[in-house]
Amino acid sequence: MSAATALRAAVHATLANDGALSAALGGARVYDVPPAAPEFPYVTLGEAQLLDWSTATEAGEEHRLTLHVWSRQGGHGEAHAITHLVQEALHDMSLELTGARLVNLRFTQADIRREAGGLTYHALVRFRAVTEGG
Template sequence: MSALNLAADALIMQQTLHAALANDLAVTATLGDPIRAFDDTPDDPVYPYLTYGQIRSEDTSGDAAPQSTHQMTLHLWSRYAGRAEVFDLLRMVSDTIRDSVPHTVLPLYTDVFRAPDGRTFHGLLRLSVTLTLETTA
């Protein structure tokens, strides 16, 4: 039985992703400084912005080391005329996370569609992030 705390690991994973995004110049040039990345969307948000969505965590430990894997959805929101800004945000966020997060990160899928309000484009980026705990012998 591993001694993982999946909730604590999920929080670490989200904080690590947030720090990587907040410290990237391209991201802050687009999403502001401090970045507009929210757990709970403000009543009157400034576009574009990012929201943290569903997180699913599981213990994927093996014989070698304790490990947890987290699937997380990032939501990107834009009111730019057309999908171009959302695609650019998806690329930028994906590149930043891939290059800056010290964990195994696999993009699972992206999706871009018009939100129900008819004015906003909504991009989804679903990630799988694996955290492996270092063990000492």
């Protein structure tokens, strides 16, 4: 398993098993691939960018991950609250990866906005991770 795949699986498992996040979402609503008609609110794993972070002796990668928070509750409040829970669940956490070692995982940025049509609020929550091996 690649470090990128292992990291994505660990992020998904961590979010899916976070009690506070599950309560805020109203159940197990963290998806790698969302269902055709998901119930709001929910979180999806999104884009990933991989950069070589190898040294002369160790293989390594920098991962830039984007998670998406989706809400249809009036106002930005719910999107902000869920974004905060995602940050708390992942920032500086030591996740176990299959075949690689997580050096660090840090929250870097969140953009929260209303989508066209005005019904849906969408947060892009970005993290940076560094892995060794894999």
